[in-house]
Each structure stands twice: as structure tokens, then as C-alpha cells.
Amino acid sequence: MKSSQLQLCSRPEGHPSAENFSMVHVDLPELKEGQILVRNEFLTVDPYMRGRMNNVKSYVPPFELNQPLEGGAVGFVVESKNSAFKVGEPVLSGFGWRDLWVAEPKGVISLKNMEDYPLSWALGTLGMPGLTAWSGLHKVGALQPNETVFVSGAAGAVGSIVGQLAKAHGARVIGSAGSQAKVDWLKEIGFDEVINYQKQPIRKALAEVTAKGIDLYFDNVGGSHLEAAIDRMNVKGRIVLCGAIEQYNQLERPSGPDNMIMIVGKQLSLKGFIVSSYNTYHNQFQEDVRGLIGKGQVTVQETVSEGLDQMVNAFLGLFSGHNTGKAIVKLSLN
Numbered sequence: 063m064k065s066s067q068l069q070l071c072s073r074p075e076g077h078p079s080a081e082n083f084s085m086v087h088v089d090l091p092e093l094k095e096g097q098i099l100v101r102n103e104f105l106t107v108d109p110y111m112r113g114r115m116n117n118v119k120s121y122v123p124p125f126e127l128n129q130p131l132e133g134g135a136v137g138f139v140v141e142s143k144n145s146a147f148k149v150g151e152p153v154l155s156g157f158g159w160r161d162l163w164v165a166e167p168k169g170v171i172s173l174k175n176m177e178d179y180p181l182s183w184a185l186g187t188l189g190m191p192g193l194t195a196w197s198g199l200h201k202v203g204a205l206q207p208n209e210t211v212f213v214s215g216a217a218g219a220v221g222s223i224v225g226q227l228a229k230a231h232g233a234r235v236i237g238s239a240g241s242q243a244k245v246d247w248l249k250e251i252g253f254d255e256v257i258n259y260q261k262q263p264i265r266k267a268l269a270e271v272t273a274k275g276i277d278l279y280f281d282n283v284g285g286s287h288l289e290a291a292i293d294r295m296n297v298k299g300r301i302v303l304c305g306a307i308e309q310y311n312q313l314e315r316p317s318g319p320d321n322m323i324m325i326v327g328k329q330l331s332l333k334g335f336i337v338s339s340y341n342t343y344h345n346q347f348q349e350d351v352r353g354l355i356g357k358g359q360v361t362v363q364e365t366v367s368e369g370l371d372q373m374v375n376a377f378l379g380l381f382s383g384h385n386t387g388k389a390i391v392k393l394s395l396n
């Protein structure tokens with residue numbers, strides 16, 4: 063049986079492009095005792111994957127050249143020589159960027175508990191991005207009701223959940239996003255103020271909607287957005303450093319925020335975090351977010367591309383604002 067998989071054939075310098083990837087077709091081995099054969103149905107593309115394309119030491123090892131890329135995937139077991147996994151069972155794995163895979167199911171999670179939800183949500187709101195939003199807001203940021211929250215990248219997988227969770231917790235929520243359509247959608251789902259940072263400079267626009275300052279800034283963008291937020295933070299405000307997508311494709315290491323000294327005067331706390339350190343909260347997060355979905359306080363949005371040959375475009379689209387909500391690639395057309 064053949065598997066189609068995407069490999070990194072060269073490391074991007076600056077912005078990645080289609081030339082950095084190649085589609086390879088390989089023969090799968092016969093199933094051995096203990097192994098399963100899985101057909102992937104949904105694949106995820108996430109900004110952190112850009113960091114893994116650089117040959118640098120980080121919290122996850124770099125992708126190897128000319129090897130299948132890795133990432134979250136939801137699929138169905140089609141053959142099983144492992145009594146813990148039945149044929150037809152949905153599973154979540156790290157064997158993304160490919161259609162079929164054979165492996166021992168180490169680290170593979172059964173999705174039997176997703177029967178009330180679309181399975182792709184295990185890659186978004188009920189998966190890693192959702193836990194990032196929930197743990198960043200509640201465990202890192204210690205959000206209090208009635209606070210003012212600013213979240214950048216607000217229409218993305220993490221940002222849209224951050225804003226909705228903060229609203230559900232009683233906060234006033236301000237977001238930034240890169241198009242009028244995204245602004246309109248964020249207002250529809252309850253954001254109090256939304257800035258289109260492509261239309262007006264973020265620093266000026268944020269000042270206009272934060273007469274009472276910001277208590278908690280959830281930073282997905284870094285750079286210009288971090289500077290704008292520091293300007294407007296209240297004394298003893300908290301900044302949750304989740305990501306800095308503005309900087310992922312920059313060739314030169316950017317200089318620090320130009321208003322660093324304000325962190326001292328305002329006695330701000332800035333804390334970075336990586337979601338995997340918060341996996342122990344998985345059950346609490348699931349209960350909380352599923353409850354809010356049930357009450358209509360969290361709306362799930364996805365941008366779905368179809369076909370493995372669209373995987374690279376979907377990934378590149380993360381850096382040009384193609385997605386609203388979670389970017390997903392669906393492999394079968396049924």
C-alpha cells in the first residue's frame with residue numbers, strides 16, 4: 063500500500079515557499095504485531111511548525127530534511143494488530159502531513175470521547191489551540207472578571223477562543239485582526255472592540271479603544287502589537303506571551319520593544335508559556351470549554367482546505383491571514 067507524504071526538502075530562509083516542500087509516495091510496510099494502519103482524515107497546520115523548519119535547538123526538535131513532516135492528525139484505524147485499537151476507531155496522532163501511516167500507537171489517542179463533536183475540533187478548539195487559549199488565559203494570566211483583555215491574532219485558532227473565554231468570564235475584550243471580514247466576525251461572536259491592524263497603525267488604534275487601559279494582554283503577534291499593548295497596560299498588568307507570528311519569518315533578529323522601560327514603571331509581569339506544560343489541565347479544560355460550547359458562549363470556526371496537495375498552501379496561508387478560526391486540511395471528499 064502506498065502513502066503520500068509531504069517532506070521538507072530545503073529549509074526556508076525568511077518566508078517559506080512551495081519550493082521548500084516535496085510530495086513523496088512511499089510503500090508502507092506490512093503491519094507487525096502491535097501496530098495499526100491509520101487513514102488520516104483531518105490534518106492541522108500551525109504557526110509553531112515554522113520554527114521547526116529552522117535548524118535550531120528549541121523546545122521541540124527541528125524537522126529533518128527529506129523525512130515526513132509531523133503534526134497533529136485525526137484519522138481512522140483501517141487495520142489493527144493491536145488489541146487496544148479497533149478498526150473504525152477515530153484517533154489523534156502526531157503523524158500529520160500524510161494520508162496513511164503504519165506505526166505502534168505510542169502517543170496515539172483514541173477519540174471515542176469526541177462522539178458529540180466534529181472530529182476536526184480535536185485539532186482546534188477541543189485540542190492543542192484550545193488548551194493554549196484556556197491555560198494561557200486562566201493558568202498563566204490569572205484572568206479576573208471585569209478586567210480588560212486585549213488579544214492579538216484574535217480571529218485565529220487560539221485568539222478567537224481566548225476572546226470568547228474571556229467574555230464568558232466577564233471580561234471586556236478587545237481584539238486585533240487583519241481584515242474587515244475578520245473584524246465583523248469577531249464582533250458577531252461578542253468581542254467589544256476589534257481593530258483592523260492592516261487599516262490603521264495598531265499603536266494609535268489601540269490607544270483609541272483603551273481609555274481605561276489593559277489589565278491582561280494575550281500576545282500572539284509580538285513586535286508592533288506588543289509595543290502597542292505595553293503603552294496601554296495598567297499598573298501591575300499581566301502580559302501572556304503565547305507567540306510572535308510577526309517575527310517568525312524575519313531574517314534578522316528584531317530589537318526589543320522600544321518601550322521596555324515602561325515595564326518597570328508600570329510594574330508589569332510578562333510570562334511566556336508552552337502549552338505542553340499545561341497538559342495536566344486537559345480534563346478541566348475539556349469540561350469547561352465543552353460546557354461553554356453547549357451554552358453557546360464559544361463558537362467554533364474553521365477554514366477548511368481539501369486535499370493533501372493543499373497542505374502547503376494552507377500552511378503558507380497562516381502567514382498571510384488566509385484562515386479565520388482553525389486552519390484544517392480535510393483529506394477525503396465525503
Ligand SMILES: NC(=O)c1ccc[n+]([C@@H]2O[C@H](COP(=O)([O-])OP(=O)(O)OC[C@H]3O[C@@H](n4cnc5c(N)ncnc54)[C@H](OP(=O)(O)O)[C@@H]3O)[C@@H](O)[C@H]2O)c1
Nearest residue numbers: 109194218219220239240282304305306307308336337383
Ligand atoms: N505558546 C504555545 O504553546 C502556543 C501554542 C499554540 C499557538 N501558539 C502561538 O499562538 C499564535 C496563534 O496561533 P494560532 O494557531 O491561533 O494561529 P492562527 O492565529 O490561527 O493563524 C495565524 C494568524 O496570524 C495572523 N498573522 C500572520 N502574520 C501576521 C503578522 N505579521 N502580524 C499580525 N498577525 C499576523 C493572521 O491573521 P490576521 O489576518 O489577523 O493577520 C493569521 O491568520 C501564534 O503565534 C502561535 O505560534 C503558541
